[in-house]
Amino acid sequence: xxxxxxxxxxxxxxxxxxxxxxxxxxxxxxxxxxxxxxxxxxxxxxxxxxxxxxxxxxxxxxxxxxxxxxxxxxxxxxxxxxxxxxxxxxxxxxxxxxxxxxxxxxxxxxxxxxxxxxxxxxxxxxxx
Amino acid sequence: xxxxxxxxxxxxxxxxxxxxxxxxxxxxxxxxxxxxxxxxxxxxxxxxxxxxxxxxxxxxxxxxxxxxxxxxxxxxxxxxxxxxxxxxxxxxxxxxxxxxxxxxxxxxxxxxxxxxxxxxxxxxxxxx
DNA sequence: TTTTTGTATTATGAGTTATAATACAAGCAA
DNA sequence: TTGCTTGTATTATAACTCATAATACAAAAA
Numbered sequence: 001x002x003x004x005x006x007x008x009x010x011x012x013x014x015x016x017x018x019x020x021x022x023x024x025x026x027x028x029x030x031x032x033x034x035x036x037x038x039x040x041x042x043x044x045x046x047x048x049x050x051x052x053x054x055x056x057x058x059x060x061x062x063x064x065x066x067x068x069x070x071x072x073x074x075x076x077x078x079x080x081x082x083x084x085x086x087x088x089x090x091x092x093x094x095x096x097x098x099x100x101x102x103x104x105x106x107x108x109x110x111x112x113x114x115x116x117x118x119x120x121x122x123x124x125x126x127x128x
Numbered sequence: 129x130x131x132x133x134x135x136x137x138x139x140x141x142x143x144x145x146x147x148x149x150x151x152x153x154x155x156x157x158x159x160x161x162x163x164x165x166x167x168x169x170x171x172x173x174x175x176x177x178x179x180x181x182x183x184x185x186x187x188x189x190x191x192x193x194x195x196x197x198x199x200x201x202x203x204x205x206x207x208x209x210x211x212x213x214x215x216x217x218x219x220x221x222x223x224x225x226x227x228x229x230x231x232x233x234x235x236x237x238x239x240x241x242x243x244x245x246x247x248x249x250x251x252x253x254x255x256x
Numbered sequence: 257t258t259t260t261t262g263t264a265t266t267a268t269g270a271g272t273t274a275t276a277a278t279a280c281a282a283g284c285a286a
Numbered sequence: 287t288t289g290c291t292t293g294t295a296t297t298a299t300a301a302c303t304c305a306t307a308a309t310a311c312a313a314a315a316a
Contacts (some may be wrong), residue, residue, distance in 0.1 A: 099253065196262060
């Protein structure tokens, strides 16, 4: 799994790493039970500090996407272990973000069908 | 238009204001040609500094959503004045965000239809 | 003239982000 | 045992962002 990180952008590096890994899991680049790169490996690969990677892993862990073990490293959790964990709060967050994206799309001139097509094809890109 | 601002959250206040106003325009709470509250008005209403509101307005202005005039205040622009302004870059940004939302939705157990329904109903909430 | 508009300036405080350089506990392999 | 690797913790530091306070300004309307 190759992570695209923008060093000069506004989004913190550890958040970008988190986002890229979530996408990677969604797309099936890494599956449940598989290991993520070690913090030192990824840090060296990206040319950043190990603690920055660790912070990303802690975030993923707090959200239930991975487990970490001092010995085994960081392991991806199964979807079934995740469902319902934050059901209510997550749904609110999702709806709020979709509301914002919808508003922007509308104002930029996209019509409903174009917007929905984009949503559908984004979801289609996820693991089968 | 009432703005819901979370003072303790991670998202900067001026970004929250920007987001709420974009939603407000999309939903038709404020229409093209109408005035936004003055910076002093909104600042006092929210109990924050005028410069924080000004920063939000500058952001909206730089994105083409509003125009500001020392005299007339901040005025909402029409959709037609906005279309195609950043077409390419905007589309990439939107697709990237939808990719992330799709991945999270998938991992939280939503199926494709549920996700698309949420997208559709979010867009439906926008101005007719 | 007075008021109101968005904006600019300057200084300040608090918090976040990322780094460097170490160090630790835990488990595995030799 | 000894050595290695794992994620994590610590401490100090630098740079940057966010938000504030207190003013001030140019421009146009009342």
